[in-house]
Amino acid sequence: MRIGIVGASGYTGVELLRLLHCHPHAQVTYITAHTYAGKPVGEVYPHLHPYANSVFRKFSVSEALEEADFFFIALPHGEAMVAVSSLLEGDCRVCDLSADYRFSDPKTYENWYQVEHSSPKLLQEAVYGLAEINRDAIRDTRLVAVPGCYPTASILALAPVMNQIPANGTSIIIDAKSGLSGAGRALSLPTHFAQADENMKPYNVGSHRHTPEIEEVLSSLRGEKASVVFTPHLIPMNRGILATCYAKLGEGISTDAIEPLYRSCYKGSEFIVIRGEGDFPETKAVSGTNYCHIGWHFDDDSRLLIVASAIDNLVKGASGQAIQCMNIMNDWDEATGLESLGIFP
Amino acid sequence: MRIGIVGASGYTGVELLRLLHCHPHAQVTYITAHTYAGKPVGEVYPHLHPYANSVFRKFSVSEALEEADFFFIALPHGEAMVAVSSLLEGDCRVCDLSADYRFSDPKTYENWYQVEHSSPKLLQEAVYGLAEINRDAIRDTRLVAVPGCYPTASILALAPVMNQIPANGTSIIIDAKSGLSGAGRALSLPTHFAQADENMKPYNVGSHRHTPEIEEVLSSLRGEKASVVFTPHLIPMNRGILATCYAKLGEGISTDAIEPLYRSCYKGSEFIVIRGEGDFPETKAVSGTNYCHIGWHFDDDSRLLIVASAIDNLVKGASGQAIQCMNIMNDWDEATGLESLGIFP
């Protein structure tokens, strides 16, 4: 299959190039990047030297549709929906890594992202690309909205127990920690090495744009509105998200009942590694991979569940998950091209 | 004043040596370290080269009492209480950095540390050395139990609002992150560079020994039992603790009422820097210093307070705080020898 990557010079774009390099059924035939248009990929990114003869191009809908059949959109939100809607006028399928098609209601999007949605009709078609909870819908769509990195980690940690969390109870608390590649390639003081190294801090507390995304999915899983408190932190490392989640479960559930909930929910989901009670995950074990490790502790007395998940924000949190969706959309084995293990140490 | 440091070769011990080097009223005259007995301090620790002619000695009570008047005990728990109780048979005062005298009830200590307490009577005398809430008692005692690093960060974040947290409400959640110097100098796989670098994970969830210490102090501040969920994490950096705390406040309190609670509680406490609503702290701003920075976000609707504090675990979380106590015990300015600012970047 001929693959196009639109906006390929950001970190999720180059991660797609890295991962697709070993994919047996996909060949990248069309690569765009506004800033680097005209430059060989391997010159801008030395680690992509096998792409030495591929050149970043300016995006053109007609050229794109001629040269590729399946597209990954790795553009900033707002720009992505323009590219997606024009591509989908042609004959192709799309995985969009931006936030543009993640919400069912354009109002939610517009409130949080401060951009008017230019193709609200496509929102109806778009499928939220979290394979572990949405596999069937992904198979049948031509537009997947790939989840954000924090929502991926948070939802995977909480999905199996959403039905055990009373709707009128206290908020679910998600204390999330991310390495700095999650902030992208754009320069800023908080991501300047000398400021970020040997430093940690919360940011966007109470206002991070991944909050409504997490709430929408968790609410839909429970069938009733879920209220989430989401606190992201910057951690001085490159890749990795750890989501430590706190939720009070309903009466009657015991410690022994937790593991079966996870096993049953993730049966057949080979990228989920369930570690179990008291066996918490570490981010390094999933570095460079599409895996999500999950472990928890449940206190019978207080009925508080502490569950933590670890992912690589650029793989399971973005480009790997996008490829997982592509595999499903093509009825290929879901793990095709994503089998490699974590880089450790 | 002549100072003795017992157990001076661990990280809190050498931090005492670093900080006391510039203290105008204190002179270190007695230094012990079992493992390095006989070796010059400056040879074991190149950064302490001005101590080139000081030699680590084996601990002897009689020599100690002859050569110093005031002692810092930086021994492991269990060993510390033996040294403290024998020193206090002589004429001296002591700041103990171990956990041995932090609990009012020896049972709590024995449950969590699995050691029988050999001097329970001294527990009655010992004062918990968190100056910001215990200044007067510290002034008048001869034995200070210097708080643990996590409890220091956690209690300072929560003390001003304890009266606003209903006693029958949900648990207080403390999601704490620590750099690796907090794990000390003892070798272990989790603190091996190749394992810890570019990695993060929760550890001792539901069973960390700082939990009962935090609960005892917060309960005493509120006058009623406080239930705390404490989740520590290892973060790939050297110094720094960030405690992100979640507590549901009672009805009637508004966003504007929070800052006055903090200002009033920490009036006269110059090491507390109150940053305010939406202005969260970062650990790097306190690196190498005795300061604690505090910021928060309060949501009027859910009444959930998210408050974060940042300290240097080896200074305000251990050796700096011990010196702060020594200053108070001697009626010196509380900040003597602790005025230096953070190393940034």
Add this chain to the structure above:
Amino acid sequence: MRIGIVGASGYTGVELLRLLHCHPHAQVTYITAHTYAGKPVGEVYPHLHPYANSVFRKFSVSEALEEADFFFIALPHGEAMVAVSSLLEGDCRVCDLSADYRFSDPKTYENWYQVEHSSPKLLQEAVYGLAEINRDAIRDTRLVAVPGCYPTASILALAPVMNQIPANGTSIIIDAKSGLSGAGRALSLPTHFAQADENMKPYNVGSHRHTPEIEEVLSSLRGEKASVVFTPHLIPMNRGILATCYAKLGEGISTDAIEPLYRSCYKGSEFIVIRGEGDFPETKAVSGTNYCHIGWHFDDDSRLLIVASAIDNLVKGASGQAIQCMNIMNDWDEATGLESLGIFP
């Protein structure tokens, strides 16, 4: 082909397991580790969860020869030669990652490693496994001595110009920098996170055991004794070696003549990426891969060549290179199982 890994719980061992997981012609059927004998691989190393059902075993020659055809030995030097010589009494082939078979003269080995060589005859048979200079010999042997990490980086940087360095000239200087995974999994103060983080220093100056290995190979390439000054440094990162080499070239060579020497030497060596004059490599571009990037600067006046190479010490510097040798020994494409690109950022 059935693969055995002897000593599989160290960093080079687990790296072999990671890389072989995706190798199409090889299946790991026999895994030993003294310390962890009896434990499932996936329990000791969470990133190897697909090996959840494989169990570390104690090494037994007879079992080994029954269950595998090709062996990687990842034991400490001294132990390795015992395992190798007993395995080679059976019908199998071996890549030894230790130093035991890297020297042609057992005396050199014994001088530097302080161990008597127990199988000097096998030294005659052993082939130094640097494919880029020794490809044909590797194809025909049953025993490959996989090069050390520093020698790999150093020799690849200098091999193409050895004939341009006058034998009676000044020493070749190799200033090498390594991440800490190169020091292995054994605990020590210099590799303790709190000591190594934010720190750098030279070590074993004038006495590092990789010096004679580099000198032997470079001498053999030139046909005359080459004298090397080798200064390794510890750098606070996990993976990566950067070898910055300084050599004074003979009269008559010009800047333009350098690149053709490199191109010609490494023609057909697909793991070598020649960057060119003024285009120096960075370690991150090769992280997790078997590639070696090389760049240089030549000053026509002083005739001093500064050439730097970057490798991943655990892949091209150890386990990847071992697999490259296995591929050659089996007439498979040299890059089989080693095609994945660098993890960036």
Add this chain to the structure above:
Amino acid sequence: MRIGIVGASGYTGVELLRLLHCHPHAQVTYITAHTYAGKPVGEVYPHLHPYANSVFRKFSVSEALEEADFFFIALPHGEAMVAVSSLLEGDCRVCDLSADYRFSDPKTYENWYQVEHSSPKLLQEAVYGLAEINRDAIRDTRLVAVPGCYPTASILALAPVMNQIPANGTSIIIDAKSGLSGAGRALSLPTHFAQADENMKPYNVGSHRHTPEIEEVLSSLRGEKASVVFTPHLIPMNRGILATCYAKLGEGISTDAIEPLYRSCYKGSEFIVIRGEGDFPETKAVSGTNYCHIGWHFDDDSRLLIVASAIDNLVKGASGQAIQCMNIMNDWDEATGLESLGIFP
């Protein structure tokens, strides 16, 4: 003494503020920063909260001369000489941290920095501020050019042996490694956390502007032109320079003769810590301090000396050294305000 800091918002500027905070004879009364003019210092830099009431101002010569007597100039090169020459028309003394007054010949400056020198007369007056070799001249001048960070480390490592290095011999090689704070606060891809973390590389090989500075000083120490090959590297840490230097000494000198050369050269220079033969320095031991640690290895046969020095690039390599010069210019103890020990670990 009233101190003015011109260009105080860069990393050397804030380091001056940090260090002067504890200086007993100096009070910072005038602080400028173009970008942050009007903002409180403590708001821009949380670690400088005691400067909460000081406000960054726009630079004005007349105001400056009214409000301060002694100036530190922490402006970019080119801008610095304009500020210095106008200030020196008034009654004041100046330490300039830029490169503008470091060269005796304006041609050298103009060649390397591509800026015309606007006050070449002042070059005659300016004294190179490396106290350890220039103490007397510093005492008597009104204009000190504070050395660059790499030159400080390199010259301190080599000064004692310059007379032992034959003038017609091979080049001196300086392989230098620096943490990223040396690149300043300006944003760039190479200093973006995700690019710099877990990465190392040489840069500006053969063209770094510190080369002529090192050559000029070393030549002057020897009395004959010294030719230097200088290769800087970026290392993923914040503070610290390690300069590993290689020089071939003349006939007749033996290992035992090296240490006396260092002891004699640095007699009375309390910031130099001579570690000795085989005892190499590490950067962490000097972190946050004005110290320089030096160790070496000399090979009697090849007569090659490998000498390494470690400094904190922002202290001994910039702001601390500037304060050291100020102390000398005022006949205060050279170490005043610079006594604090290294932050370890």
